[in-house]
Amino acid sequence: xxxxxxxxxxxxxxxxxxxxxxxxxxxxxxxxxxxxxxxxxxxxxxxxxxxxxxxxxxxxxxxxxxxxxxxxxxxxxxxxxxxxxxxxxxxxxxxxxxxxxxxxxxxxxxxxxxxxxxxxxxxxxxxxxxxxxxxxxxxxxxxxxxxxxxxxxxxxxxxxxxxxxxxxxxxxxxxxxxxxxxxxxxxxxxxxxxxxxxxxxxxxxxxxxxxxxxxxxxxxxxxxxxxxxxxxxxxxxxxxxxxxxxxxxxxxxxxxxxxxxxxxxxxxxxxxxxxxxxxxxxxxxxxxxxxxxxxxxxxxxxxxxxxxxxxxxxxxxxxxxxxxxxxxxxxxxxxxxxxxxxxxxxxxxxxxxxxxxxxxxxxxxxxxxxxxxxxxxxxxxxxxxxxxxxxxxxxxxxxxxxxxxxxxxxxxxxxxxxxxxxxxxxxxxxxxxxxxxxxxxxxxxxxxxxxxxxxxxxxxxxxxxxxxxxxxxxxxxxxxxxxxxxxxxxxxxxxxxx
Numbered sequence: 001x002x003x004x005x006x007x008x009x010x011x012x013x014x015x016x017x018x019x020x021x022x023x024x025x026x027x028x029x030x031x032x033x034x035x036x037x038x039x040x041x042x043x044x045x046x047x048x049x050x051x052x053x054x055x056x057x058x059x060x061x062x063x064x065x066x067x068x069x070x071x072x073x074x075x076x077x078x079x080x081x082x083x084x085x086x087x088x089x090x091x092x093x094x095x096x097x098x099x100x101x102x103x104x105x106x107x108x109x110x111x112x113x114x115x116x117x118x119x120x121x122x123x124x125x126x127x128x129x130x131x132x133x134x135x136x137x138x139x140x141x142x143x144x145x146x147x148x149x150x151x152x153x154x155x156x157x158x159x160x161x162x163x164x165x166x167x168x169x170x171x172x173x174x175x176x177x178x179x180x181x182x183x184x185x186x187x188x189x190x191x192x193x194x195x196x197x198x199x200x201x202x203x204x205x206x207x208x209x210x211x212x213x214x215x216x217x218x219x220x221x222x223x224x225x226x227x228x229x230x231x232x233x234x235x236x237x238x239x240x241x242x243x244x245x246x247x248x249x250x251x252x253x254x255x256x257x258x259x260x261x262x263x264x265x266x267x268x269x270x271x272x273x274x275x276x277x278x279x280x281x282x283x284x285x286x287x288x289x290x291x292x293x294x295x296x297x298x299x300x301x302x303x304x305x306x307x308x309x310x311x312x313x314x315x316x317x318x319x320x321x322x323x324x325x326x327x328x329x330x331x332x333x334x335x336x337x338x339x340x341x342x343x344x345x346x347x348x349x350x351x352x353x354x355x356x357x358x359x360x361x362x363x364x365x366x367x368x369x370x371x372x373x374x375x376x377x378x379x380x381x382x383x384x385x386x387x388x389x390x391x392x393x394x395x396x397x398x399x400x401x402x403x404x405x406x407x408x409x410x411x412x413x414x415x416x417x418x419x420x421x422x423x424x425x426x427x428x429x430x431x432x433x434x435x436x437x438x439x440x441x442x443x444x445x446x447x448x449x450x451x452x453x454x455x456x457x458x459x460x461x462x463x464x465x466x467x468x469x470x471x472x473x474x475x476x477x478x479x480x481x482x483x484x485x486x487x488x489x490x491x492x493x494x495x496x497x498x
Contacts, residue, residue: 001072001437002064005245005427006057008049008151009238010034010079010098010260011300015056016424017064017071020432021441026063027421028056035095040102043095046084049151050158058224071226073435074216075209075233077241077423078152080172083131085145090157093141097134099261100297100335104133105344113190116276121187123171123178123271123282125342130174132187136195143197152235153204160214160232163204168237168291170206171283178271178283181206208286209236210433233434235427239265239293240285245426246394246418247445250289251387255422256415258397262299262370264377264388266292272386279339280380292386294339294377299370300397302332302348306366310359317363318403325368325409325462326361328352329473332369333481340380341474345485349477367403371410372470378413391415392447394422401453408453409463416452419445 002025007014014029030052035043061071081099084092097103105128111118115126124130135148149157150169157163170176170183175198177184183200191198207213213232215221221230235241239257243265246255250267257263268290274280282292298305300314307317329351332338337346350365381388391413398404398417408415419425425442432439455463 001435002069003428003431003435003437003439003442004057004060004071004074005077005241005421005424005429005431006053006074006235007077007238007241007421007424007427008053008079009423010044010082013049013052013056014421014424015053015060016421016428017060018425018428018442019069020437020439022439022444023441024421025067025069026060028059030056034098042098042101044082044098046092046096046154049096050155053155054224061225065225071230072437073231073233073431075235075427075431075434076152076155077235077238077427078150078169080169080237080239081129081131083134083148083150083173084154085135085142086147086149087141088146090147093145094139096151099129100301101134102128102344103137103139104128104130107133107136107191107194110194111190112193113187118187119276121177121179121184122174124174125279125281125339127342128344130172132174132191132198135198136191138195138197145197145202147202149204156213156232157204159216159220161217162214164207164213164234165204166207166209166234166236167284167286168209168240172237175203176206181284207234208284209234209240210286210430212434231431231435233431235430236285237283238423239263240291241424241426241430242394242422243267243291243426244285244429245424246392246422247447248392249389252389253392254388254390255418256374256391256393257422258299258393258395260300261295261297262373262397263293263295264374266381266386266388268292268386272384274384278380278384279342280384281339294380296332296338296370296373297335298332302334302366302369305334306363318367318400320360321364321367321402321406322358322360325459325466326352326357326365328357328361328365329372329466329470330365330369331474331477332366332373337474338373338376340376343478345482346474346478347481347484349473349481351473364406367406368410371407372467374407374411374413375467376471378411392418394418394420401451405453409455409459410466412455412463412467414452414454416447416449418447
């Protein structure tokens with residue numbers, strides 16, 4: 001029997017059916033379109049996500065059935081920090097607020113719980129991106145919601161009648177106690193003044209990744225072309241799923257996922273002892289694996305922004321990079337800073353422009369920015385005694401050898417592409433586990449070193465100095481970025497004429 005990993009992403013939904021020996025039987029994908037109706041508001045349509053999920057799942061189920069290997073179980077890899085309110089009929093009453101939506105910044109800044117205590121309980125840095133603070137913002141129908149759901153538990157409730165969220169996705173709401181593995185009364189209580197409508201009863205049940213939620217109901221199974229008795233299994237946050245599916249091994253291999261946000265994911269067998277203020281996020285996936293995350297707020301989004309400025313495709317712009325390292329530096333903080341600083345008022349900077357600066361040099365600087373941020377993150381992991389090991393890379397960015405080489409140069413670390421669809425593969429692994437399917441081929445992953453990109457020795461001195469300058473650039477422009485983030489309205493308010 002085959003299993004399906006259903007990857008619910010920010011930019012699209014993808015389903016991949018795998019055999020027990022790890023072969024991809026079928027795959028389908030549908031793109032999603034983000035909506036930005038107001039500054040700081042970034043949303044998806046929940047109905048569109050559900051329709052896309054059902055479309056791709058039914059497509060791969062049909063192909064698997066035709067191949068003589070019908071689907072036995074499904075699990076989801078889920079975009080983090082995305083949440084939606086439901087009305088009394090279980091229907092979304094507003095759009096989905098995604099990770100880069102900043103409506104939660106105000107409630108996060110007013111949080112009654114000390115920053116260190118919030119991180120101790122939740123494992124997450126205190127930041128407005130988490131679902132807790134988006135709910136607390138209470139925009140429109142969010143105050144009157146009958147329930148709050150992330151996308152994986154929304155589908156679980158529709159397909160099985162039971163709303164279940166996995167440990168890792170629950171942690172990314174900012175409302176989950178990662179020690180007790182339950183919703184945190186202390187965090188919910190600390191938000192009570194801002195959000196009395198946020199109550200534990202409105203949240204889904206919680207289970208470890210890889211535990212069966214239940215059978216997909218008969219009517220849904222028939223509609224999607226699934227076999228009677230097909231199981232839905234608790235999946236994982238997309239970064240955790242990519243770690244599992246991409247070949248991550250605690251202390252040996254870590255995963256960098258290139259997506260809307262680029263993320264470094266490191267595994268450990270227990271909760272790592274991290275100093276306060278590191279900005280890292282740590283959570284359990286199940287009872288035997290923890291992952292710690294660090295990344296950029298705008299990875300693929302930064303590439304899309306630059307390509308959009310030029311009016312061209314990402315493929316065309318970043319398929320033609322400068323051959324030599326440019327004397328440029330970019331801070332890719334187009335949606336706030338990266339993990340280490342967690343500065344929501346961080347702003348993008350390109351430094352070193354001259355009349356001779358070319359498009360290809362600018363494109364390379366945009367790509368290198370991710371590498372410099374990775375270097376900053378890897379150094380922070382090292383300072384905390386967390387072993388990263390070899391770095392495997394997944395996502396669409398891993399398929400561009402030239403861009404990957406530029407990132408490796410900037411990071412000062414070798415980067416090796418792993419399997420495509422790592423998040424879907426990781427979810428499929430959990431589906432097999434929950435269904436009790438022995439799938440050694442799916443669990444075993446061989447990564448070839450032939451495509452590894454390693455830093456060029458001749459460039460070592462240059463990139464070492466660039467990495468130092470990258471850190472200096474943020475420090476020296478931070479106050480200016482905060483001034484610009486405040487905008488002209490703040491200056492007008494301070495004016496004696498206001």
